[in-house]
Amino acid sequence: MNTLEDRLNNAAEEARQQVSRVHNRPAMSIGVRKRHHRTLASASAGAALFLVFGATAIVMAGGPGLDASSNPGTPSTVAVPIAPAETDTDGAPDTTTTSIWPATPVPPALRDTPLTKAWGSAVTETMQAEGFVPLDMDVFERGMDRGLVHATFTTADGNEWALAFGPWREGEELGDLADLQDRFFIDDPGQDTPDGVLFISGRTDPFYVYLAMDVGIVAVSLQPGVSGSAISQEQLGDLAISIAPTARGLIEADLIEWNT
Amino acid sequence: MAITREEPVIPASSFQEDFESFYSRERGAVVGLAFVLSGSRSGAEDLAQDAFLTAYKQWETVASYRNPGAWVRRVVSNRSVSTIRRRTAEARAFVRIGGSSFVVPEMAPDAITTWAAVRRLPTRQAQTIALRYYDRSSITDIARILDCSENTVKTHLRRAKRTLSKQLDEGGRQ
Numbered sequence: 001m002n003t004l005e006d007r008l009n010n011a012a013e014e015a016r017q018q019v020s021r022v023h024n025r026p027a028m029s030i031g032v033r034k035r036h037h038r039t040l041a042s043a044s045a046g047a048a049l050f051l052v053f054g055a056t057a058i059v060m061a062g063g064p065g066l067d068a069s070s071n072p073g074t075p076s077t078v079a080v081p082i083a084p085a086e087t088d089t090d091g092a093p094d095t096t097t098t099s100i101w102p103a104t105p106v107p108p109a110l111r112d113t114p115l116t117k118a119w120g121s122a123v124t125e126t127m128q129a130e131g132f133v134p135l136d137m138d139v140f141e142r143g144m145d146r147g148l149v150h151a152t153f154t155t156a157d158g159n160e161w162a163l164a165f166g167p168w169r170e171g172e173e174l175g176d177l178a179d180l181q182d183r184f185f186i187d188d189p190g191q192d193t194p195d196g197v198l199f200i201s202g203r204t205d206p207f208y209v210y211l212a213m214d215v216g217i218v219a220v221s222l223q224p225g226v227s228g229s230a231i232s233q234e235q236l237g238d239l240a241i242s243i244a245p246t247a248r249g250l251i252e253a254d255l256i257e258w259n260t
Numbered sequence: 261m262a263i264t265r266e267e268p269v270i271p272a273s274s275f276q277e278d279f280e281s282f283y284s285r286e287r288g289a290v291v292g293l294a295f296v297l298s299g300s301r302s303g304a305e306d307l308a309q310d311a312f313l314t315a316y317k318q319w320e321t322v323a324s325y326r327n328p329g330a331w332v333r334r335v336v337s338n339r340s341v342s343t344i345r346r347r348t349a350e351a352r353a354f355v356r357i358g359g360s361s362f363v364v365p366e367m368a369p370d371a372i373t374t375w376a377a378v379r380r381l382p383t384r385q386a387q388t389i390a391l392r393y394y395d396r397s398s399i400t401d402i403a404r405i406l407d408c409s410e411n412t413v414k415t416h417l418r419r420a421k422r423t424l425s426k427q428l429d430e431g432g433r434q
Contacts, residue, residue, distance in 0.1 A: 004425050007374055012296075012393040014371035019292040019304070 277328070279319050283312055286329050289395060290336050296375050296394045297340035297386060304340075311335040330405045333395065337387045337405065377427045378420075385420035388413055 287308060294311075295304035311332050315322045322328045367375075378389050387406060391397040399417075403410045 004421055004428065007370065007428065008389065008393045008424075011367075011371040011374035011378075012396075014367040015292055015296045015375065015394055018367050019288060019295055 294336045333405045385416045388416040
């Protein structure tokens, strides 16, 4: 029998290899599942699709930042390097110098501030430039109230999307992602709810992505360790440019089952 | 112990590393530390990310420490032991969605048993074992990370090993 020392050393080595295996998996994947509008139960019972896009994925895998202007509208490898935050003393973005945003997750107290709204608006504007139409502000406001949605937009065929960034609530439990549907997409007769969510997170864990898929979310992972709120407005714009055609592509490829 | 308190783990340094290189260098080790302490791969990535985000938000301060890595390890060590709630939530969600289609290779049974036994130890003892064996930290470094004396670390190690020997021997005989 091994000594305790051997056993601990072996266990440590096993753990290192395990972490290395997980750490070295493909950096990005997009999870999509066929979903039925506003019915999580039926979605759960449906066949899940987990698609790992290679060159066509929106990939946050390090390296240089995306030069979206050189190849607009083409979903490809995108890098969002961590940039230092530049803020005014009051924590607001320094709009006079750069478009770098404070590197903070969106805490509850900030969810409904001009900062967050402006951030969402930046994405929305980019989405709009890509052919998406901003959704009415009521839905946006309601999503903001629930701390999930930073922007909403409508596809050309009238379907509504929400754009959410994670971690949306510091310290929120991972398992709560499965409750997104209950919290936001809950059947709410007479209320307007988005048909889908682009969820952007710095977390690349397959389980996390899977949960996102299960609640009908197209999950987009950033470079590990980078939260959506830690990227600059400019980078966010690049990201939106990349997301938009991919979302459209998914729709056109009928990988997302829309409300029919 | 407050996990994000302001005082440096060790005295400030005149050299300040940029966050990106710090993150690239330390992430693997920090994820691993969180993994062995929490027992959850997914939770470990979240824990590590949250710890790095915490560091990033106050990077100017953290970077001024002589060993920012020790600071992040302290945050992760403290947060890892409270991930049982998170794991419960994960398990609940996992059941709800009917299981995962992802197959992640498991560690060898003996390693799983060993780390499970470590996680059953008192918090400080579990952290000490993880830092010592997984992170290969010295007694001095562990003392800095856990903000205690080296003698205390040695005591934790001794008691942890005594408990582990007993538990793992008993487990082996069953």
